[in-house]
Amino acid sequence: MHFKRFLDIKPEISNLFIIFINNKVVYDLNDKTFLLNSSFLNFTNFEFKKIGIAQDNNMNIYAADLSNESFSLSNQGYQSLVEYDLRYLMTILSEKDLGLVGRANQLLHYLNSSKHCGYCGSVMEFDSTEEAMFCKCNNLMIYPKISPCVLALIKKDNQILLARNALFPEGLYSALAGFIEVSETAEETVIREVFEEVSLKVNNINYFASQAWPFPSQLMLAYTCDYESGDIKVDGSEIIDAKWFDIDNLPNIPPNSTLSGRLINSCISDR
Ligand SMILES: [Zn+2]
Structure with missing residues (x-):
């Protein structure tokens, strides 16, 4: 499969579509796929918002937004179409498939947010x-934007610091997270975010892994670090609780399909 970006379409040949309706992904339960063949789809025309995202075996793969179209799930060549939240799909898709459906979401966002020259x-x-996307005014090219964020897992002896974001489901704790500020290195972000969110100083910052996070276009970079000094004081707005947890007695944490889940679990397996 080759990742590409293109807008042209040949309706006379079969193409694969990843269809979004009101930010949900159309999924066929029988074939267990979100890649829908246009030969089995009933479009009235091809005028809806779409962008080519990849080519595979001479098939073009498109992301399409059919939110405002008269597209009916029950009127298609597929018998068992449902709409799934992208966050739910994260829990059932392989990493490769998740990358593709995430790319579709990100590039539709790119298409929608790059209509006019800034x-x-x-x-x-x-x-x-x-x-x-291109504008003649000063030969400006606008490429898809990715916003880098860090995840920071603080270690102290046999404990790690986990926090509850105000937006988390009840009972869920995770590593700290924050956007990289303009001109900052990722390591500087870790130090700043940890201090802003829980008032602790950290050192020995080590890179763990990264994950594309298509909500809509972040790149998560995960780090571990060591506690240096300070007492936990949460900011109270973004972070509503933060505690040291023994590694063998953790609360509910994110699943392993997420980088934060893998980051936390890596500390367990290190011990
Ligand atoms: Zn312009």
């Missing part, structure tokens, strides 16, 4: 060589 306000055109 300098002159003109409608942007698509440059098929650069595979990017």
